[in-house]
Amino acid sequence: MYIRRPRILILTAGYGEGHLQVSRALEHSFRSHQVHHVQIVDLIKEAHPILHSVSTKLYQMSSVSSQFGFDYYGWSYYATRDYNPAGSVQRYLNSIGRRKIQELIKQSRPDAIINTFPFGAVTEMGKEFSIPAFTVITDYTLHSRWIHPDTAKYYVATEDLKNELIRYRETPVEHIHVTGIPVRPAFHETSAASPPVHEKDKASSERVLIMAGSFTVFHHITELVHILLEQGHCEMDLVCGRHDKLAHKLNSLFPDHPHVHIYGYVEHMPERMAAASCIVTKAGGVTLSEALVLELPAFIFKPFGGQERENAIYFTEHGLAKTSYDAKELGEQICRFLSSPGAKERMGHRMAGMRKGAAAELIVEDILSSLDQQNLHMAYPSEVLKR
Template sequence: MWNPHVMILTASYGDGHLQVSNALKQRLAQYGIKNVQIVDLMKEAHPLLNSISTKLYLKSTVTSQYGLDYYGWSYYVTRDTRTDGSIGKYFNYLGKRKLKALIEQTRPDVIISTFPFGAAADIGRELGIPACVVITDYALHMRWTHPDTDRYYVATEELKTELLLKRAATAERVKVTGIPIRPAFLEASASGCRYLPGWNPSKRLVLISAGSYGVLHHIEELADRLRHQDHCDVAIVCGRNQKMENKLKQLFAGNEGVHVFGYVEHIHELMALSTCIVTKAGGITLSEALALKLPVFIYKPFAGQEKENAKYFAEMGMAHVAANIHELEEQLHRFLSDSAVAYGMKSRMAAVHKGDAADLIVKDVLSMVSLEREKLASV
């Protein structure tokens, strides 16, 4: 039985790209495709540059709070860069030599990129291997585009329209699938949550993803005000920020209305239990909230793709974006005081959600690869 070899290209700028890659690998395995290779191309091809750039990317979330937003500046400067321009050619060249050697060595049947690597489409064209791109945000940056890309998988109809208007792709090459997330988010149920035993389900739970921000200013003030809201509890997830976790646990010790956690393995359970979430505007986080129909509140999104993601969700009525802590408090107060607001946001999220994105993508990829194999066999 033929078992295609799938190469998935990713990068370690945040966890999102790798999460998408793993979600695709999981779904491929369910279809019996075991020969799946995930390659962190920048790490493989340019380890020193990768180390420096990933550290700069992470530091930008802190420096932007003090007016030094070099990542946001670079995002907007290069946003409309064409592949045939000097900047576009430079980005397409990154990792090309290493990638070509890997491809010639392993001979994959298809290449799927979850990070914008133009080199994949270049080499795919040269060697006759289909090259696909999974855009992991709700806004278009032209670095994702290349004239030789065989298929784009995008989150929304609006993103497809933008690709067509900018003549970056033809309609048959763009599929609206949503962004792949872990299957657990598609199956999550509040009844299965193991983190708040004995919690009164008549209370509403506001989930704050504090670790998303590194340090969320005024978080103590926000949590304190929310816990005084009628029938409202607060869950704060600090991620791997041990210092923040210790501080908040000490601050809210003995307070039954505030639950503080560090890293939560089964975050989908906590999200399924929540009434809304205060979080950053990463493409994967928003996709997880979308799958759970969980209304989103975004506090001071970072410039670049997160700001553009936040803008899309706000325009679609699925999120509220706050520029300061007082605005965030007012938004949450209105939301918690009027059930119609929550109903409207959930309804709009249900209309936008496309279903199991990983499954839609894998089915299309396997169909495309099978068709290519049949064409070669008939020659």
């Protein structure tokens, strides 16, 4: 029982869908706890619309430019990864959005602020207004931008990331909770209703789910499909998302093929993932977390420099995924995987061991408990509580 129903402000950024999906998963969990004063704000978009427009375009273009050796996003990521959180560069970056945050705090009067994107200004303004700021790290790797000394608590994906955070500037262990990365509730519901991949009926046809929209070069998709048709003996679901031209081109190349199924935007992605034997996807933290919840082995193709490459390295090193850098290698990896039931079992069991539960629920319950304790201390002085 919580003393009162708090107001929650969640700050995010629209670089890809991941940060926003995490924010919405947290909002859903708060509402399930009867906390209805929850506001999600894309801080960069609201505070600096021109900067948001330019930076979003550059972020989208980086995936294409990196294919031709001009990986400016990856370069900037690695150049700033180990910066001192108290240094001059970080202080400048932490100034972004300060005025807008102050305005939001005065308008919504939140009891807690949650970062799903590394905004240092949020933590600083929270301290100024005596509002705890919580940070949800949305990848499997650490970057200095996430770190701020006044953070009330960090919520991280793995024990490895927790240990890295402890070593980095000696963050107190009690400020870090290993919860996993929040995903949409539908993934947990589907996981509970479906058997893990490695326990499915062996007589059923192998099905490869290919997120075609994550490929930046068209011929890589067609090359992979041809390899799997020649060697894989499997069904293929190619999901193009909102890339209508891509879906049209693929339909023209594989018209009515009995083993190639092409889709545009898919509403019920958890069910489609649960029906697959493996997934070919990019290495976003949220996407990999969705696969983890469903214990769905992942094949990562040409991860972009920065957090995606680091996520891919982590999953590959821990036997949760395979990473490749050309379509032939990718096709061969999938064919070997499909022909080896033991590979599916080993990877599935490792993924099951990584799961911590419903991350959004774990985070929300901990935040509400922290606010509850804070309210108790405000209502009763510490010397009274000690009696």
